[in-house]
Amino acid sequence: GGFLKKRVLRVMPLYYVALPIAAIEGIYLGHSYSGGDWLRALTLWPTERPMLVVSWTLSHELLFYAVFSLLYLNRALGVLALSLWLAAVLAAVVTGWDTFVTSHFNLLFFVGVGLALMLRRLPSARPALAAPLALLGAALLLFVNYSHLFLAEQDLSVRTLGNSLASAMLLVGVFWLEPHIRYPRWLVGLGDASYSIYLVHVLPFIVGFKVLATWPALEVVHVPLLATIGLTTALLCYAFVERPMLRRLRGA
Numbered sequence: 001g002g003f004l005k006k007r008v009l010r011v012m013p014l015y016y017v018a019l020p021i022a023a024i025e026g027i028y029l030g031h032s033y034s035g036g037d038w039l040r041a042l043t044l045w046p047t048e049r050p051m052l053v054v055s056w057t058l059s060h061e062l063l064f065y066a067v068f069s070l071l072y073l074n075r076a077l078g079v080l081a082l083s084l085w086l087a088a089v090l091a092a093v094v095t096g097w098d099t100f101v102t103s104h105f106n107l108l109f110f111v112g113v114g115l116a117l118m119l120r121r122l123p124s125a126r127p128a129l130a131a132p133l134a135l136l137g138a139a140l141l142l143f144v145n146y147s148h149l150f151l152a153e154q155d156l157s158v159r160t161l162g163n164s165l166a167s168a169m170l171l172v173g174v175f176w177l178e179p180h181i182r183y184p185r186w187l188v189g190l191g192d193a194s195y196s197i198y199l200v201h202v203l204p205f206i207v208g209f210k211v212l213a214t215w216p217a218l219e220v221v222h223v224p225l226l227a228t229i230g231l232t233t234a235l236l237c238y239a240f241v242e243r244p245m246l247r248r249l250r251g252a
Contacts, residue, residue: 003072007065009249010195011058014242015044018199022052025206046100053202063101064109086110093157104157111164115171125176134173140166193238200237201230 019041023033033041033051041051044059067085071078085106092102144162148154154162190197208226212218218225 004065004069007062010246011061013245013249014195014199014237015052015055015058016042017237017241017245018203019052019055021203022206025203026051028207029210052199054198057105059100060103060105060109064106068109082110082113093161096157098157104160107160108164108167111168115168119172119175124179127177127180130173130176130180132173134170134177137166137169137171137173141170193235193242196238196242197231197234200234204229204233 023041026033037047037049037051039045040047041055044055044062046056046059050056067081068078070081085101088102089104089106089110092098093104093107098104141163144154144159144166205226208229209222212222212225
């Protein structure tokens with residue numbers, strides 16, 4: 001109960017702030033929403049047409065939290081449920097039987113669990129090993145996501161597997177480097193605001209692209225301008241909405 005409550009309080013309040021803004025923008029662009037659309041959006045029920053475009057990942061996240069919480073009720077039951085789920089996801093990667101529950105995207109959660117267990121047993125390493133591992137992971141991450149520019153495009157499940165491996169290498173390297181380097185405050189601040197950045201950065205894009213389309217002379221700066229506006233909006237959201245809201249909810 002405590003685990004699920006903490007996770008829901010972390011994910012849902014800011015989502016409920018961003019959701020109506022995304023819906024208003026959608027209506028402005030000509031979309032219409034039924035009662036069923038609103039019900040699915042409010043509960044993060046899986047849908048092919050989410051009101052907030054990035055919220056499909058939150059549906060997967062809530063599924064993971066629900067299954068993982070079984071460990072708190074009964075350890076054996078939780079281990080069994082997670083094991084069966086992992087087996088189903090791996091089978092789906094091989095057979096192509098892709099559903100919401102068996103989606104290859106769910107594999108990322110198991111990579112995270114595996115990393116957490118590994119780093120508890122191997123909490124540190126020399127920078128001589130950690131730095132190359134982090135750099136190799138970053139390079140592989142770039143290759144997996146941009147190789148389609150010069151090679152044949154890979155199947156999405158293959159890219160997910162590649163991203164899983166690359167992200168694991170990068171995270172382990174950075175984790176092992178942490179005791180040996182001091183990260184700049186601005187970088188730590190971006191990490192603190194990462195959820196706001198993730199949810200909110202897309203909101204200015206939706207209307208922004210339509211508005212900027214009326215100024216063809218500015219086409220060259222459309223992407224950097226919208227990226228700057230999106231990041232600034234998200235950081236302001238973190239400072240004045242998410243952080244104060246979380247402090248109040250956690251203090252309640």
